[in-house]
Amino acid sequence: MHAALRCPTGKPSRVRLKPASAIPCLLSLALWTAPLPGIGTALSDELPDPATCNILGTVDMEPRIAGWCLMIAPNKGDCLACHHVIAEGLPDGLGPSGNIGPALENIAEQYPERSGLVELLNDPGTRFPDTVMPPYGKHRILSDDEIDRIAVFLSSL
């Protein structure tokens, strides 16, 4: 008998429902449901590492944690290419971060309104003419929702 199983990796796979061939999918299921450090992030100050962000995806995450994951994802914000982030609970296993831009710290002080951060991420050029920081909204690199979540994270710094 055959059955289409959708593994939590998002890859549909057609497997024979024999124990041996179902093992890869069951393994990823086990991984999905295991008590990963990132799942507890709503309860602790720990920020998930890149691998945990990847496995969890950002859709159902608490906005602040989703913002963090979007910032460190190379195919999303990739903010660490240019910025250090100074925050509580930074995970081990982060790649090196860049110093092209200023270290991101005390952001809430500098940008008391979250809308100021959303504007900045949309088009940093309006505040810093000739900046090398990408216009994430204007160039549709990130969606409005993604930018909003990143602004939530930045406001916590």
Ligand code: HEC
């Ligand atoms: C290509 C490098 C680059 C990337 C990628 C980048 N930035 Fe920047 N960012 C800069 C630079 C440079 C500045 C300083 C403004 C200037 O003078 O150009 C800056 C400024 C900022 C500031 C304002 C800091 C202040 O002191 O006012 C914030 C906040 C910020 N970046 C957040 C982010 C976030 C969040 C991301 C990812 C979504 C990001 N940046 C991605 C280069 C970058």
